[in-house]
Amino acid sequence: MxxxxxxxxxxxxxxxxxxxxxxxxxxxxxxxxxxxxxxxxxxxxxxxxxxxxxxxxxxxxGFIDVHVHGGFGGDFMYANSESYDRITKFHAAQGTTGMLATTMTASKEAIDAVLDAVAEYQQSGNQYAPLLGVHLEGPFISEKWPGAQNPAYIRDPQLEWLQEWNTKHPGMVKLLTLAPEKNNSKEAIAWMSENGIIAAAGHTDALYEEIKGAADAGLTHAVHTYNAMRGLHHREPGTLGAVLTDDRIYAEIIADGEHVHPAAIALMLAAKPLDRVIIVTDAIEAAGMSDGTYELGGLAVVVKNGTARLREGNALAGSSLTMIRAFRYMLNNTKLGILEVSQLASGNPARELGIFDQTGxxxxxxxxxxxxxxxxxxxxxxxxxxxxxxxxxx
Missing domain, CATH: 2.30.40.10 (Urease, subunit C, domain 1)
Structure with a gap:
């Protein structure tokens, strides 16, 4: 052919x-x-x-990955077409037919550069897996749960930044991760909801009631559920308890068997409606590459046996996962059948992004x-x- x-x-x-x-x-x-x-x-x-x-x-x-930082030596923070070709070509070979270019907690100038680069790349008509928009993961996150994010750039939500980004690149930012307990978060979430941007809880220490209040304001997504968030306690259900029990919230899961125990995935699938679960890769530039030392958001990452961790602190630092591997993992390690796993990898992200009439x-x-x-x-x-x-x- x-x-x-x-x-x-x-x-x-x-x-x-x-x-x-x-x-x-x-x-x-x-x-x-x-x-x-x-x-x-x-x-x-x-x-x-x-x-x-x-x-x-x-x-x-085709799979739609709403949380992916890079692959095959490319990172979206590098903000250039050569890097973007590496990422989109590699993930297309793994079954991805659309993705959100995901940033890291960084300076405003660095984020500005990514938005400009993605806009230019979209206009160039890239030949591999299309960039459907941008997922800003930070910098409006919690200092208590930085994960592999650079704490030097963590900020309270800045509504004027959101407005500036949306004015310069209308519709480019599709999803934004923030800690709902931070100052100005509720106002930012309400503004995003009114302007077609998916507000997501992630890297957060939010209490149960704070997540519920954020959902009332328009928050509809949780980033890498279980990871980098306040966990479940029987007297204070925390971020996780709210995510698992509030059907307004889509729950991402990194389906590699390393970030989340299979039993915890089973618990999520028992708690959440199937149409509110999305599998993602959270892949970094090391995806598709050999073990070694890489970079993520300016921090050194060591990949050993395919698992990525920060050199300093040993926190999990994204993954080397691909969507087809996540698909196989869910098929082989849960009770879901192929129709249900396909929904998690394709249908649900398409619905959340408002493109299910065209794809998914x-x-x-x-x-x-x-x-x-x-x-x-x-x-x-x-x-x-x-x-x-x-x-x-x-």
Missing amino acids: TTNSLNWNIHNVHIVLEDRVVRGSVHVSNGRIATIVSEDSSGELPADVENVDGKGGWLLP SIAEGKQADLVLADAEFNVERTWVSGRTVFSKSE
Whole structure:
């Protein structure tokens, strides 16, 4: 199949739809899903376009990663197209068809540079996994829960910064992580809610009632649930207790078996409605690279056996995870089936970002953002709007 073709068929494949799995064929026309035909259907696909043999594998909706810092030696904080090509090419090869460029707690000037670079990269028409916008992880976080963030740049929420960013790059900031207990947080959350920015709790020491109050003001997301937040106590349920029990809040989870124990993931899945759980990578530049020393937000990170930790303090520092590995982990280590895991990796983030009418599931009329995986869920090919952005055979 030619890499620039927007019209093709794929057959002999298990198609993961929103509500069922069918074995059959899909026709893509002008980058969109035109026809889905199951083997027991009387429908016919066009015969005059190129056919791709799925070889009995799985056709999945492309993954959407709302929390990813980098990969294959690139970091979004580097604020240049070469780095962004490294990231988007690498993650496209892992089944990602859309992502939020995620920043670190840094100076305003450094964050300004990332927003400018992402805007320029979007306009250039990048050829791999698209940048759907930016996730600002900090700098409005708690000094008590910095995790791998640089404490030198932690600030109280600055509403004028938010307004400036949104004026210069309208709609660019899709999600912002902050500590809701900090000064000015409630005003910032209300403003974000009114201006289409997802307000997220993360790196926070917030009490249960503070998270509930933030949700009343418009907070709807929790960043890497369990990690870098006040935990659950039976008399003070804390940040975690509020996240697990408030159905207004989407809960991210880093599904690698290292950041969160499998039993804690099971507890989250028992507590949260399935449509409020999202799997993310929190991947850093070390993803796809060998063990060694790397950088994250200006801090040294040591990767050993694939696990990233700060050199000073030994805190977990993002991950080397990919979305296809997170997908496999959830499939193999929870009670969820393939439809449910697909929802966590594709449908839920698309709904939260307000783009589910265009992507996030396999349905006629939607963009052909698709992943072909083999029987063991290794990525064979990835398409964005019908265009091949990765092929294992090429």
